[in-house]
Amino acid sequence: MITVTLTDGSQRTYENALSVSDVAMDIGPGLANAALAAKVDGEMVDLSYVVDKDIQLAIVTPSSPEGLEVVRHSTAHLMAQAVQRLYPDVQVTIGPVIEDGYYYDFATEAPFQEEDLAKITAEMKKIVKEKLPVERFEMSRNEAVTYFESKGEKYKAEIIRDIPESETLSLYKQGEFTDLCRGPHVPNTGKLKVFKLMKVAGAYWRGDSNNEMLQRVYGTAWTDKKDLKEYLFRLEEAEKRDHRKLGKRMELxxxxxxxxxxxxxxxxxxxxxxxxxxxxxxxxxxxxxxxxxxxxVVDYSLWEKSGHADKFGDDMFTVESEHKQFAMKxxxxxxxxxxxxxxxxxxxxxxxxxxxxxxxxxxxxxxxxxxxxxxxxxxxxxxxxxxxxxxxxxxxxxxxxxxxxxxxxxxxxxxxxxxxxxxxxxxxxxxxxxxxxxxxxxxxxxxxxxxxxxxxxxxxxxxxxxxxxxxxxxxxxxxxxxxxxxxxxxxxxxxxxxxxxxxxxxxxxxxxxxxxxxxxxxxxxxxHAGNLPLWLAPTQVAVLNITGQQAEYAEKIGQTLKNKGFRAIFDLRNEKIGYKIRQHTLTKTNYLVIVGNKELDEETITVRSHDGKDLGSMNLESLIQLLDQQVKDKI
CATH class of the missing domain: 3.30.930.10 (Bira Bifunctional Protein; Domain 2)
Structure with missing residues (x-):
């Protein structure tokens, strides 16, 4: 008898060897339909894995982190298959899972263009509809070299040559496409429905600038459309928040x-x-x-003595002076x-x-x-x-x-x-x-x-x-x-x-x-998307006059704020007030103090926050108290 212990501690017994998929079906059709892979005694395996002894078993579904990784790994193969269907002369090289997605490097004479991504995506969707079984099989190292060389895949053969000759390798086949891979993979291509190709970039073979330039296609894959939508939203937000763009706009x-x-x-x-x-x-x-x-700058001998020269020598800037070698720390x-x-x-x-x-x-x-x-x-x-x-x-x-x-x-x-x-x-x-x-x-x-x-x-x-x-x-x-x-x-x-x-x-x-x-x-x-808390902001307050009549009053307010220790400026340029407000909003100034004839006559100020909220009319002391409290509270 074979005993299978599940994650909840329950056990099932079987007289004969069977696949993990069969165990999942025995537990329930719903689980079997959702299953993507499994963990046997803590090791990830395909659903086709044969159980012939007592094991600890966890079925991997789309809701688990392991399930998401299997989906991404399998979607990388899906993309590679689509590429070779469309461009038969392209060679497949390396395609790992990365954070939030995957990529594959391809050897091709004609570089991919952004418009090629739409063609590849359409072909991927066709393969998904075909529900091709994904099958694992093994080869010896030398057999695998011969196999990929016969297909004209010199890069894949080179990878395999670096593997010890004694190792048996696992390969995965879906339709006409076969690739070297540890796995596991989804049971069929129909499980891969939520994906998007993101961009094309250049990449050197094996990361060495002395080698050929390959074409890297990045993609992302998820287990439901909501997660993909949220991911794309995060990317859009990240683009808006890019510190390089904001640094230029804010003059930092x-x-x-x-x-x-x-x-x-x-x-x-x-x-x-x-x-x-x-x-x-x-x-x-x-x-x-x-x-x-x-x-x-310190004598290189200190870095040798500390051990850094051995570990970081290639990453250190060095300089020679009076026949002695020094390094920037x-x-x-x-x-x-x-x-x-x-x-x-x-x-x-x-x-x-x-x-x-x-x-x-x-x-x-x-x-x-x-x-x-x-x-x-x-x-x-x-x-x-x-x-x-x-x-x-x-x-x-x-x-x-x-x-x-x-x-x-x-x-x-x-x-x-x-x-x-x-x-x-x-x-x-x-x-x-x-x-x-x-x-x-x-x-x-x-x-x-x-x-x-x-x-x-x-x-x-x-x-x-x-x-x-x-x-x-x-x-x-x-x-x-x-x-x-x-x-x-x-x-x-x-x-x-x-x-x-x-x-x-x-x-x-x-x-x-x-x-x-x-x-x-x-x-x-x-x-903070550039809207830094008041205590960190480069310009905390900008005082803006509407006409030249208020220039002296605006300068006095600005100088008072500076004397109180705030990073304040007064903008007395002969420009329309709307233009000034837009410019200081773009540079993310926290508060705009606006003074016109009414404020001049009443010795008050009108205050506007960086997000466009009108705080109304107040006296200068009230603003100072507000600023003091926000700086103190690190708001």
Whole structure:
């Protein structure tokens, strides 16, 4: 007898081997009709998988994350089949599932055009109506090479040659189309009904610029039309909120070819930057951090000693001077150890918390640069805590509270917590990694915070907690981090004297809350669609006169607001008031103060908010109270 244990703990027994699909039908026709794949003893399989022993079984349906991934994976094959039907000479290469969709790279002499997407979509819909069975079969590695070469698929054959000769490969066939794939896939093409092709782009074969340029077609797939509609709406909103467009419209910053990946901050953008820096500086002072500043260019030998040269050497900008090699710092930690190392330290001095708004440079690939989100020159709100092993838990716990305070003030209340554990390439013993990973897990567990593990994603010197923010469009941005490091202080000869008078190596906690200022500002701009909270806005108030008669009065109001510490301007240009209002609305000024003859005579002001709401007539003191309260409350 074969016993199948279901997710609810119930069991079913069968005398003979049968497919997962048969089990689903036995449970109920409704489940069998909805089923896309299954999990057998935790492993994803096709519905055709034969059950011939006792198993734990979960049927995967469209409502599950696994079901959505199967749909996207299968839709990628659907697209590849449609492409080869329309363009028989095109070769299929690689087609993975990505966030919110999938892509496939194709080798073709004639590049795809946007209008080709409509043709491919129409052919995909035809294949869906055909309800072609999707069948899995196996081949040896050498058989698979011969098979794809016979079809003229040289790229696919090249992929397979890199697989060990002893491996047996799985392939999937639907109609005339066959591709190498681990699976699983939907049982037939009729299950794939909600999809959209998004765009065409160029991509080098295997991501190497020395290889041929391929055509990459991106698509998205969902399990119901409502989800697709919501996704397309989010894309539309994201386009409206694009920080690069808003940055130009709001006159915040720009980029140019003479300094790729480096930001040219304009006065308005720099005002946002300074507001954030001053806020963070005040917070750090309240948490007993000592603010320092370290050199941007450091002898390359320090990076070799710290281990960064081995790990990040290709990403570092280097320069030679007087026959010595130097590097622009890609991060601040080795320099902070140098500050700690000055003078003898006692256990009584620990913890020592050092903070720096550290200017860093990394030689990111030009194709990866993306506005403020991915740059080559950036500043981190960096900090390093030197402590005893017994102090790790308390320091991590206190940092988590600190981080929550900051994120709340910036309007982010939904945080995702992940612990990144030891990577394959690392320094330090397994015993040290065990202690480090446990310290981070305990800190989150003690606060009752749910977290997930990212195996192998830790830094080369230690594990870390990653704090990710979810924005108003549901996008996730990894910003904050705290990392436990038992290794670098030892490599860089940091020490303190313990209670017995012996020399000990401190533990080093690497921590950041915002990450890079540049990226965080980009996130803020998109989160608020440029309508930044008053305390961050580059121009909080613009005072506008209607005619020249009110110019002196408008200037007086504007100057009073500036003297009170507000970022105010007075626009006295000889332009129509409607033109002035439109211009300051485009640059996202929070409040517009309008003065005409009536306001002049009554010594009042008319106030309008950035969203067009008329707040009516008031005296200047009432406006100042309103502004004071909003700045205080971080509204």
């Amino acid at each position: 910053f720009h980029f140019q070819d003479e300094a790729p990946g480096m930001v040219f901050w304009h006065d308005r953008g720099w005002s946002i930057y300074q507001s954030i820096q001053q806020y963070m500086r005040a917070k750090l002072n309240g948490k007993d951090y000592k603010e320092i500043n370290t050199p941007s 890609p991060m601040n930690c080795p320099c902070h150890v140098q500050v700690f190392n000055q003078g003898l330290k006692s256990y009584r001095d620990l913890p020592i918390r050092l903070a720096e708004f550290g200017s860093c440079h990394r030689n990111e690939p030009s194709g990866a640069l993306h506005g403020l989100m991915r740059v080559r020159g950036f500043v981190q709100d960096d900090g390093h805590i030197f402590c005893q092993e017994s102090q790790i838990g308390a320091e991590v716990s206190e940092f988590i509270d600190f981080l929550h305070e900051v994120y709340k003030d910036f309007g982010f209340n939904e945080i995702i917590y992940r612990i990144s554990t030891r990577p394959e390439k690392r320094v330090g013993s397994d015993e040290i990694w065990d202690k480090s990973e446990k310290a981070l897990a305990d800190a989150l567990d003690d606060k009752g915070i749910a977290w997930e593990e990212l195996p192998g994603e830790g830094a080369f010197y230690g594990p870390k907690i990653e704090f990710s923010l979810k924005d108003c469009l549901g996008r996730v941005w990894q910003c904050g981090t705290i990392q436990v490091d038992f290794s670098m202080p030892n490599r860089l000869e940091a020490s303190y004297i313990d209670e017995q008078g012996d020399k000990q190596v401190p533990v080093m906690l690497h921590r950041a809350i915002l990450g890079s200022f540049e990226r965080f500002i980009g996130i803020l701009i998109e989160q």
